[in-house]
Amino acid sequence: AQKVTQAQTEISVVEKEDVTLDCVYETRDTTYYLFWYKQPPSGELVFLIRRNSFDEQNEISGRYSWNFQKSTSSFNFTITASQVVDSAVYFCALSEAKAAGNKLTFGGGTRVLVKP
Amino acid sequence: DAGVIQSPRHEVTEMGQEVTLRCKPISGHNSLFWYRQTMMRGLELLIYFNNNVPIDDSGMPEDRFSAKMPNASFSTLKIQPSEPRDSAVYFCASRPKTGASNTEAFFGQGTRLTVV
Numbered sequence: 001a002q003k004v005t006q007a008q009t010e011i012s013v014v015e016k017e018d019v020t021l022d023c024v025y026e027t028r029d030t031t032y033y034l035f036w037y038k039q040p041p042s043g044e045l046v047f048l049i050r051r052n053s054f055d056e057q058n059e060i061s062g063r064y065s066w067n068f069q070k071s072t073s074s075f076n077f078t079i080t081a082s083q084v085v086d087s088a089v090y091f092c093a094l095s096e097a098k099a100a101g102n103k104l105t106f107g108g109g110t111r112v113l114v115k116p
Numbered sequence: 117d118a119g120v121i122q123s124p125r126h127e128v129t130e131m132g133q134e135v136t137l138r139c140k141p142i143s144g145h146n147s148l149f150w151y152r153q154t155m156m157r158g159l160e161l162l163i164y165f166n167n168n169v170p171i172d173d174s175g176m177p178e179d180r181f182s183a184k185m186p187n188a189s190f191s192t193l194k195i196q197p198s199e200p201r202d203s204a205v206y207f208c209a210s211r212p213k214t215g216a217s218n219t220e221a222f223f224g225q226g227t228r229l230t231v232v
Contacts, residue, residue: 035220045207045223091159093221103172104149104211104221108158 002027004094004107012113013082021077021110023092029053031097034068034075039109040088048090051075082114122208122224129231134196137227139208140189147211149221150183150193154204165191198231205229 003026013019025034036048049061051068058067063083067076079086092107121140129135141148149164163173168185176183180199185191195202205228209221 043205043228044225045209047220047222050220103161103164104209105161106151106159 002094002096002105004092004105006092006107006110008110010111014115015084016081019079019082019112021090023075025073025094027096029096033095035093036077037091038088084114084116087112087114120208120210120222120224122227124227127229129198131199131231132197135198137193137206139191141210142222145210145212148191149209151207152204200231203230
């Protein structure tokens with residue numbers, strides 16, 4: 001069974017600080033996919049990034065970066081130089097390659113509040 | 117592409133009434149998901165379909181909930197009879213291609229349901 005845990009329920013920072021969101025996952029599959037979504041106050045769910053289990057190279061995309069470590073089953077997400085517009089709930093999600101029908105499981109979310 | 121379209125955006129109904137939520141997935145997407153989001157329980161997967169066939173409905177809370185996907189371009193989630201505890205935001209999402217677990221899910225704007 002697949003499971004995603006986001007231990008941090010809420011993080012508050014001052015603008016321009018970096019924010020790192022933790023995500024720990026459980027899966028029996030050797031091939032799986034990890035995602036981060038953002039839910040701003042307007043309510044929609046916006047896809048941010050995707051990572052495959054066979055590619056542990058960490059990357060940076062603009063102010064976003066992620067640290068994927070299979071050894072610890074973690075897929076952490078960092079916002080560099082945070083801005084007020086980054087205030088949102090961030091969800092980590094997992095999809096197993098063998099899961100019937102493309103099931104996508106979400107963590108509980110972390111609320112990020114960026115203060116000016 | 118118009119994205120995933122959900123209707124209505126907001127629904128207020130009285131306890132005991134039947135409620136029907138509608139979803140039009142992105143054309144060409146083969147997987148469709150219904151999620152429910154509440155403050156207490158976060159983002160819960162209710163049911164998902166592959167090629168119009170229900171794959172896993174274990175997340176459906178009670179027999180009062182039912183979902184159908186009569187064709188590739190339309191799905192409904194019905195609650196009959198509705199109860200105040202059903203109040204939540206209901207999201208529909210779609211993903212392209214069966215087995216493409218590395219693709220992200222695209223979400224609709226959600227339906228905010230209030231049962232009074």
